[in-house]
Amino acid sequence: MKVFGVDIGGSGIKGAPVDLERGDLADERYKVLTPQPSTPDAVADCVQQVVEHFGWSGPVGATYPGVVTDGVTRTAANVDKAWVDRNAAALLAGRLGGGTGGCPVTVLNDADxxxxxxxxxxxxxxxxxxxxxxxxxxxxxxxxxxxxxxxxxxxxxxxxxxxxxxxxxxxxxxxxxxxxxxxxxxxxxxxxxxxxxxxxxxxxxxxxxxxxxxxxxxxxxxxxxxxxxxxxxxQNNAGIVGAAMAARAASRDGAAAPAGAGASAGPVSTGPAAETDAATSQVGWPADP
The missing domain is CATH 3.30.420.40 (ATPase, nucleotide binding domain)
Structure with a gap:
């Protein structure tokens, strides 16, 4: 199964389709520089550019360099302060899907x-x-x-x-x-x-x-x-892969944009129990295929 992942960083924004059977990029990643100032709208433009480079239509996972709860970015240490308390999931979903819901977006902390x-x-x-x-x-x-x-x-x-x-x-x-x-x-x-x-x-x-x-x-x-x-x-592809994993989990749970793979819902398990019942997890850990 392929899902798209985007890694938003303080200096660059990169993304690619991810093969979640292998945990690796399915195509060579595409990267653009993070705009300065890195306002939400300017970054959303860049995310749109990255996703459209691949002609992608479907679920997208996106990382953010700060705290994310319920799709809302709560801090902004290395990006523009306008990100504080912004509904990033809704912003990106609207930009990518043109309001049609064609690209539901899941947002989570980049290191997570x-x-x-x-x-x-x-x-x-x-x-x-x-x-x-x-x-x-x-x-x-x-x-x-x-x-x-x-x-x-x-x-x-x-x-x-x-x-x-x-x-x-x-x-x-x-x-x-x-x-x-x-x-x-x-x-x-x-x-x-x-x-x-x-x-x-x-x-x-x-x-x-x-x-x-x-x-x-x-x-x-x-x-x-x-x-x-x-x-x-x-290495530096981990954020893209993890974002795609979160988007797949959100899609399976029937949630369009649950804020960083449900980052505020509780702990994410990567142990044996998660491998057998992860599809029902509220926190976004994808079940093994």
């Missing part, structure tokens, strides 16, 4: 989407205990799983680190903006991981975002963390 994909298809598959997926990019996103259940909208990139939001110290954007060496940046990431580990005691950290392609350059430099640390297997 990446986490769902990694837990089902990637580095977290089959892992129990506490798993934390962290996405490094314009900011730092987080997805926290406890025995396969997602705790949505954790936004751990906003934990304080040396008097600043952690993402203002340790995101890959900061690495580039400050021209940090891999050693310098890894030291900051290490401090951040140590803080998160102190709070959650995870068994596994999965490091995602585009920088995961270069894991060999920085992961060996991170020391003193008890949890296992691995790069994301789906």
């Amino acid at each position: 989407a990446a986490g769902l994909a990694e837990m089902h298809f990637g580095a977290g598959k089959g892992r129990r205990g506490t798993v934390i997926v962290l996405t490094f990019g314009t900011g730092i996103g987080s997805a926290v799983f406890s025995d396969g259940a997602l705790v949505p909208n954790t936004e751990l990139g906003h934990l304080e680190l040396h008097g600043h939001d952690a993402e203002k110290r340790a995101s890959t954007k900061v690495k580039d903006d400050e021209d940090l060496s891999w050693q310098q940046w890894a030291h900051r990431v290490q401090k951040y991981l140590a803080h998160v580990e102190m709070l959650f005691t995870p068994q596994l950290f999965v490091i995602g975002g585009g920088v995961s392609r270069k894991a060999a350059k920085f992961l060996p430099l991170i020391e003193g963390i008890r949890a296992e640390i691995v790069p994301a297997q789906l």
